Amino acid sequence: MERSDIEVLIIGAGPAGLGCALALKKAGIENFRILERSMVGASFEAWPREMRMITPSFHGNPFIQTDLNAVNPATSPADLFGREHPSGAQYAAYLRAVVQHYQLEVSEGVSVKQIKPQGRRFTVSTSSGEIDAGAVIWAAGEFGLPRTAVFAGAALCWHNSTIQSWAKWPGQASIVIGGYESGIDAAYHLVQAGKRVQVISKGEPWLADSADPSEALSPYTKERLVHILQAYPGQLELIGQSEVIKVARCADTFKVTLADGRTLETGSPPILATGFRSALTPVRDLFEWSGEHPVFTEEDASTLHPGLFYSGPSLVQRGSKFCFIYKFRARFGVVARAVADHLGQSVHPDLDAYAARGFMIDDLDCCVDCQCALDEADTETIEDLEVVQ
Numbered sequence: 001m002e003r004s005d006i007e008v009l010i011i012g013a014g015p016a017g018l019g020c021a022l023a024l025k026k027a028g029i030e031n032f033r034i035l036e037r038s039m040v041g042a043s044f045e046a047w048p049r050e051m052r053m054i055t056p057s058f059h060g061n062p063f064i065q066t067d068l069n070a071v072n073p074a075t076s077p078a079d080l081f082g083r084e085h086p087s088g089a090q091y092a093a094y095l096r097a098v099v100q101h102y103q104l105e106v107s108e109g110v111s112v113k114q115i116k117p118q119g120r121r122f123t124v125s126t127s128s129g130e131i132d133a134g135a136v137i138w139a140a141g142e143f144g145l146p147r148t149a150v151f152a153g154a155a156l157c158w159h160n161s162t163i164q165s166w167a168k169w170p171g172q173a174s175i176v177i178g179g180y181e182s183g184i185d186a187a188y189h190l191v192q193a194g195k196r197v198q199v200i201s202k203g204e205p206w207l208a209d210s211a212d213p214s215e216a217l218s219p220y221t222k223e224r225l226v227h228i229l230q231a232y233p234g235q236l237e238l239i240g241q242s243e244v245i246k247v248a249r250c251a252d253t254f255k256v257t258l259a260d261g262r263t264l265e266t267g268s269p270p271i272l273a274t275g276f277r278s279a280l281t282p283v284r285d286l287f288e289w290s291g292e293h294p295v296f297t298e299e300d301a302s303t304l305h306p307g308l309f310y311s312g313p314s315l316v317q318r319g320s321k322f323c324f325i326y327k328f329r330a331r332f333g334v335v336a337r338a339v340a341d342h343l344g345q346s347v348h349p350d351l352d353a354y355a356a357r358g359f360m361i362d363d364l365d366c367c368v369d370c371q372c373a374l375d376e377a378d379t380e381t382i383e384d385l386e387v388v389q
């Protein structure tokens with residue numbers, strides 16, 4: 001087993017891990033390493049082939065309006081691909097281009113098994129040995145943690161994150177459980193593939209009137225929803241204010257039972273568009289929790305173990321999740337500065353440019369009244385979810 005020492009260890013080579021790495025460089029910290037259990041941008045490579053980013057890309061960088069999907073102020077997926085809504089594969093290619101251009105050291109195929117705090121340092125056990133690190137940034141994403149145990153019989157369903165392409169999905173009719181972005185995205189592609197689709201949702205997000213894409217549907221998804229409703233009349237049924245309580249197998253069909261007693265049937269497995277669990281689930285014990293919500297310092301660190309930071313969509317500050325790239329990237333500079341502080345290093349003035357570009361927002365009031373407000377589903381305990389599986 002190899003053992004090595006490093007100043008900062010970043011776990012995960014998605015937008016959060018790479019974005020933090022670039023901010024560390026700006027802060028003057030060069031002795032860091034990124035560990036990635038699979039490959040750079042792995043989550044994006046695993047998206048259903050037809051899926052596109054809902055946040056639009058546009059190269060406004062020179063006018064201090066950085067592309068919403070960029071991980072630093074100087075790059076732009078729109079500029080790279082000439083696409084406003086990149087596919088998962090394109091976004092992964094953008095991340096690989098970032099790694100190459102900035103010569104970031106990423107160890108692919110190395111999985112982190114355990115993080116043990118040792119005073120102000122950390123011993124990190126990985127699939128290729130132990131690493132001693134002065135600070136750790138957990139940026140391992142939510143994608144590998146689909147929220148699946150949501151009602152009795154949920155194991156009979158397929159989570160949308162496990163589907164490679166909607167084009168080959170079997171059957172003439174489909175039931176999608178969940179009516180937010182990924183549920184409507186699934187419905188859009190299934191209807192276009194000639195299927196009749198029923199979308200069941202606890203609320204009616206398609207009617208919500210909010211400018212924020214994490215509260216209501218994004219403009220991109222609203223446009224696509226209107227398109228299928230007009231171009232394929234009768235193929236899509238939106239069933240709002242309805243909760244699924246059970247899915248059961250009956251001979252060749254799947255029977256979906258709603259809380260009000262109604263039942264629906266489909267020949268193909270129902271599709272779960274029920275979101276993801278917190279990215280902190282694998283390191284749960286290293287963070288403080290308030291119910292099912294992680295608690296962070298004002299610099300996005302663990303309140304229990306100084307020097308352990310989190311970056312990514314499960315960040316919660318002021319009761320809101322920083323669930324989109326343009327939200328959590330606003331903290332890259334803050335994390336880099338706090339890491340330097342933890343290591344007792346002075347911060348390089350280059351980081352100031354991050355503040356000017358919205359990559360180092362200190363004022364957490366930016367997330368008040370928003371947006372990824374924590375919903376009821378997030379308050380279920382993991383234990384509750386496991387009981388019904």
Ligand SMILES: Cc1cc2nc3c(=O)[nH]c(=O)nc-3n(C[C@H](O)[C@H](O)[C@H](O)COP(=O)(O)OP(=O)(O)OC[C@H]3O[C@@H](n4cnc5c(N)ncnc54)[C@H](O)[C@@H]3O)c2cc1C
Pocket residue numbers: 011012013014015016017035036037038039040041042043044047052053054055069110111112113139140141142143144182311312313323324325326
């Ligand atoms: C289906 C879907 C669509 C989305 N669409 C958008 C969108 O359009 N716009 C937007 O802004 N946001 C979107 N999001 C939000 C999402 O949070 C981000 O897109 C992004 O993936 C989060 O970045 P991340 O770096 O935290 O996680 P990831 O991109 O998932 O990266 C984490 C990396 O960590 C690695 N890893 C995990 N565990 C370990 C371990 N133990 N050891 C080593 N490596 C590990 C994984 O392999 C992965 O490569 C979407 C999310 C999903 C799930």
